[in-house]
Amino acid sequence: MSLWSRISDAIAALRSGESLSQVFDRLSAPPERSVAFTIAVIALGAKMAKADGMVTRDEVSAFREVFHIPPEEEANAARVFNMARTDIAGFDDYARKIAKMLGPDNPIKNDLLEGLFYIAVADGEYHPNENEFLAKVAEILGISERQFNSVRARFVPDAAPDPYEILGVPHDAPIEDVRAAWRKAVRESHPDRMIARGVPKEAIKLAEKRLVAVNRAWEEIQKDAA
Numbered sequence: 032m033s034l035w036s037r038i039s040d041a042i043a044a045l046r047s048g049e050s051l052s053q054v055f056d057r058l059s060a061p062p063e064r065s066v067a068f069t070i071a072v073i074a075l076g077a078k079m080a081k082a083d084g085m086v087t088r089d090e091v092s093a094f095r096e097v098f099h100i101p102p103e104e105e106a107n108a109a110r111v112f113n114m115a116r117t118d119i120a121g122f123d124d125y126a127r128k129i130a131k132m133l134g135p136d137n138p139i140k141n142d143l144l145e146g147l148f149y150i151a152v153a154d155g156e157y158h159p160n161e162n163e164f165l166a167k168v169a170e171i172l173g174i175s176e177r178q179f180n181s182v183r184a185r186f187v188p189d190a191a192p193d194p195y196e197i198l199g200v201p202h203d204a205p206i207e208d209v210r211a212a213w214r215k216a217v218r219e220s221h222p223d224r225m226i227a228r229g230v231p232k233e234a235i236k237l238a239e240k241r242l243v244a245v246n247r248a249w250e251e252i253q254k255d256a257a
Contacts, residue, residue: 078122083158093153126171148186194248
């Protein structure tokens with residue numbers, strides 16, 4: 032039975048009166064843990080799209096790009112997505128569930144945050160409510176303010192990105208520390224490493240976008256230091 036078929040079976044439980052959050056809690060132990068995680072990610076993505084008050088077609092398309100869904104399973108995913116928009120559980124509930132499942136220092140948290148940013152700016156705007164939503168999600172996931180600002184600087188086109196924020200280092204950091212941060216970011220953005228930690232191939236475009244940004248930031252800092 033495929034992951035999405037199992038999710039479809041889980042959705043059937045909703046007809047008996049269970050909430051989406053209750054279904055998640057019941058599936059949080061192995062072997063259904065992957066189902067629960069997928070439901071939580073879809074729910075969080077749906078609530079992200081709704082954060083500015085309106086879910087646009089561009090945001091839905093962005094969700095499908097980042098969190099790949101097989102064409103034959105789109106109906107099941109759409110049901111979860113639509114239910115999540117009206118589920119009584121808040122987005123912070125799902126963020127806490129994901130944080131608990133992933134544990135501390137799991138790089139998938141940053142991948143997830145990038146995916147949510149991708150959805151947030153898909154309609155060409157970055158609403159204050161979306162910023163508040165994402166900042167709270169980052170806090171719950173244990174992502175530092177500096178790392179949050181680094182991701183934000185790459186996705187939000189409201190100002191010239193700060194190269195130090197993109198690399199996640201303070202402005203007075205020694206050039207050796209900046210170089211080390213740049214090399215680490217390049218390693219973590221390698222497609223093979225992202226696939227190894229469970230990021231779908233269809234979402235590698237986020238890694239490519241990150242790689243362009245970190246290389247540009249390093250070049251800018253080098254130029255200023257020369």
